[in-house]
Amino acid sequence: MTARIVVLGSADAFSSGGRGNTAWLLEDGIAPCTVDFGPTALVALKRLGRDPQRIAAIHLTHLHGDHIGGIPMLLVDAVYRAHRTAPLDITGPPGTAERVQALWRDFYADAAASELEFELRIHELRPGDTARIAGREAAAFAAQHHRGDRIALMLSLSSPAGRLAFTGDTGQCDALHDLARGADLLCAECTEFEASKAARRRHLAWSELRSLLPALGVRRVLLGHLGEEVRANAPTIEAEARGLGLDLRVCDDLAEIALFPGHPPTPPL
Numbered sequence: 001m002t003a004r005i006v007v008l009g010s011a012d013a014f015s016s017g018g019r020g021n022t023a024w025l026l027e028d029g030i031a032p033c034t035v036d037f038g039p040t041a042l043v044a045l046k047r048l049g050r051d052p053q054r055i056a057a058i059h060l061t062h063l064h065g066d067h068i069g070g071i072p073m074l075l076v077d078a079v080y081r082a083h084r085t086a087p088l089d090i091t092g093p094p095g096t097a098e099r100v101q102a103l104w105r106d107f108y109a110d111a112a113a114s115e116l117e118f119e120l121r122i123h124e125l126r127p128g129d130t131a132r133i134a135g136r137e138a139a140a141f142a143a144q145h146h147r148g149d150r151i152a153l154m155l156s157l158s159s160p161a162g163r164l165a166f167t168g169d170t171g172q173c174d175a176l177h178d179l180a181r182g183a184d185l186l187c188a189e190c191t192e193f194e195a196s197k198a199a200r201r202r203h204l205a206w207s208e209l210r211s212l213l214p215a216l217g218v219r220r221v222l223l224g225h226l227g228e229e230v231r232a233n234a235p236t237i238e239a240e241a242r243g244l245g246l247d248l249r250v251c252d253d254l255a256e257i258a259l260f261p262g263h264p265p266t267p268p269l
């Protein structure tokens, strides 16, 4: 088996198309990590036969429920079923520590009243920050997603399998070029097929990505955070991308995608 990215969920916040909320599992030969961990992520891991407690790090792009809602379920599985002792690192934007603690208290007050038997290490990142987490270098960029002064992140992870870039949720912004520079693969959100006025500036549409992607210079692209219309048009999108010289896949739940052929084998999680 080669290093791979596993699609834990491929849908938008509304579980469009009956799919899980977008989250990515990275199995690249070192301690596994995920990017985001929404309400459906634990179910996906178990359906795939993966042990959720082998995950060493969760990288949150932002604090919307469809990206973080699975964390208390991972913790309750850690405490009562798995009796986890290995540390868990969580990175996220400012406010992550408070939000994770609040979720844990709100979901399982009794468990949250006791000390965890493992170290929960929360690292808050701002755009421009880098951190070495679970053997990978994480770099944070500013996404364009929130109103007001709350921060949403795009992330790049330097993995043994290459540099992987994740847009999280974002509208079109200049920082996408910084995120994509030198990346071997881009996991991009694609909420809409044609950009609507309502979502523009907070999410990406295929009508925008079609002209943006060639300029970003990343040839391998995985699309997630898919709305109904994007999924219905997947064959069209993939054909148009081929015409642009891109190796692009519109992802579905539970897909296991080899990262780079020829990379050393990775044992399953």
Ligand SMILES: [Zn+2]
Pocket: 062, 064, 145, 169
């Ligand atoms: Zn969001």
